[in-house]
Amino acid sequence: MLLADNSPLSEFVEANPDGVIVMLTAxxxxxxxxxxxxxxxxxxxxxxxxxxVIADYEAQGDFMAEHDITAVPTVMAFVDGELRGATMFARNEAMIRLELSEVLNA
Known part of the structure; x- marks a missing residue:
């Protein structure tokens, strides 16, 4: 899993059109x-x-504001640069698998 530096996450998401799972943390x-x-x-x-990719929300203020993220952890799924789903707060593995499956099969 990549640890994002302070470069904009939006650029990273655009550069990986096959799909990006972003975890915003602190x-x-x-x-x-x-x-x-x-x-x-x-x-x-x-x-x-x-x-x-894991990213520190404090270094990603513009990204947080753009996607109206107000809590950590937040896990977001992007395909072709488009937000397909997001979940805030910790989830168990079964819930995360279900949510990811729904996003990828949409």
């Missing part, structure tokens, strides 16, 4: 954010055509 988030990382790592190994 240093202070702790357990809710940390619990998602292993789940996303497993999904990443199962979906090699997708790019998974």
């Amino acid at each position: 240093e202070w988030c702790g357990r809710p954010c940390d619990s998602l990382v292993p789940i996303l790592e497993r999904l990443e190994s199962e979906h090699p055509h997708l790019t998974f």
